[in-house]
Amino acid sequence: MSGERELTAKGLATRERIVEYAAAVTRERGAANTRMECVRVAANVSNSQLFHYFPQGKAEMMIAVARYESRTILADQDARLRTTRTWRAWDEWAEALLGHYDENGSRCGLAALLGQLDQDAPEIREVLAGLLESWEQAIAAGIRSMQSARKISPDLDADTTAGTIVTGILGGIVQMTVTGSTNRLRATVRASIATLKAARQ
Amino acid sequence: MSGERELTAKGLATRERIVEYAAAVTRERGAANTRMECVRVAANVSNSQLFHYFPQGKAEMMIAVARYESRTILADQDARLRTTRTWRAWDEWAEALLGHYDENGSRCGLAALLGQLDQDAPEIREVLAGLLESWEQAIAAGIRSMQSARKISPDLDADTTAGTIVTGILGGIVQMTVTGSTNRLRATVRASIATLKAARQ
Structure with a gap:
């Protein structure tokens, strides 16, 4: 990824545009079936441009x-979670999450990311580990905000609960990818909210 | 898969042996990186034998x-769940599950199965959908056994709870594949048992 640093502002913008198209193709077709040529056509760039931005080819592009x-x-x-101080905001978070997957189904960024796991690329695992950790931290921060506002008991372990919530979402995404239905994701996210509300004070 | 029906008992046994080796290679290397040649060497069969049993090649073998x-x-x-009538049996189920993943990590059948999802093969999705459904049914049957034994309140929805438990396990397997740790799986399985025990009667 050393090339990234040497790009001009215009170059960075072009690279970012290619990545956006590559992400769209990956959501649609899965990582295994994403071909550089499809991305090239979608982004309307030449072959030499494509390899200028991704000299190491597909593996480098998939990390981006x-x-x-x-x-x-x-x-x-x-944005939705970190400073949550009302139950309404949690309900809205849950509905927005479920609405997103109702609309996009398996053609979503997270399912596409999980699809890359089988490639056994350490960089992909690193990106995913960072995502899961930061996501858990955002949820834990939201739980702590509610605890500061005296709406959730301080006895609830914010970190463990946040970990379990993210784990449930991941499982729900897998269920959706397998069955095509968001039913399990919905039940799991609602169970997470119920767990939080059971610690209401 | 039509060839399967025409095999003799000896032929079926050889095919099954190849599948077992193929499963071992897939657990070790991931579906994307599993090569027919590795399986052939591991199972110690000739190329013509391999293609006799799997005329359509890798895709057919991966479905098997x-x-x-x-x-x-x-x-x-x-075996562990369907007729569960004691809390001890549930605790043992949880510990056996966690022990299995502590020992095998991502080199387990379920992680290997999930790794095949990105291939976008309808047959693989069908196998996985069947697995999830039957697994949920086994857990739901276990919950109903406990309800019949008057150990869990009849108010607990066995099917929804079973769905959420399987979803949590799936998410825990993904977390394990990403981070290499079974911590999230452990927390999620324990939270599942806690949910059941909260409905104790």
Whole structure:
């Protein structure tokens, strides 16, 4: 990824545009079936441009896609969760999450990211580990905000609960990828909210 | 898969042996990195034997691997859960599950199965959907056994709870594949048992 640093502002913008198209193709077709040529056509760049930005080819591009998807998910989740001080905001978070997957199904960034796991690339695992950790931290920060506002008992372990919530979402995404239905994701996210509300004070 | 029906008992045994080796290679290397040649060497068969049993090559073999892994998981889970009538049996189920993943980590049948999802093969999704459904049914049957034994309140929805438990396990396996740790799986399985015990009567 050393090339990234040497790019001009215009070059960085072009690279980012290619990554966005690559992410879209990956969501649609899965990582295994994403071909550089499809991305090239979608992004409307020449072959030499494509390899100028990704000299190491597909593996390098897929890492950039993973980082892009991870950033996108975290920006959204962080904004919704970190300073949550009302139950309404938690309900809205749950409904927004479920609405997103009802709309996009398996053609979502997270399912595409999970699909890359089988490639056994350490960089992809690193991006995913960072995403899961930051996502848990955002949820834990939201739980602590509620605890500071005296709406959730201080006895609830914010970190463990946040870990279990993210784990449930991951499982729900896998269920959705397998069955095509968001039913399990919905039940799991609602059970997470119920766990928080059971610690209401 | 039509060839399967025409095999002699000896032929079926050889095919099964190849599938077992193929499953072992897939657990070790991931579906994407499993090569027919590795399986051939591991199972110690000739190339013509390998293609006699799997005329359509890797895709056909991977479906057989998925079915094999699914059968193995279900046989174990079914035996442990279906007629559970004691809390001790649930605790033992949880500890056996966690022990299995502590020992095998990502080199387990379920992680290997999930790794095949990105291939976008309808047959693989079908095998996985069948596994998840049967696993949920085994857990739901266990919950109903406990309800019949008046140990869990009849108010607990056995099917929804079973769905959420399987979803949590799936998420825990993904977390394990990403981070290399079974901590999240452990917390999630323990939270599942706590949910059941909260409905104790």
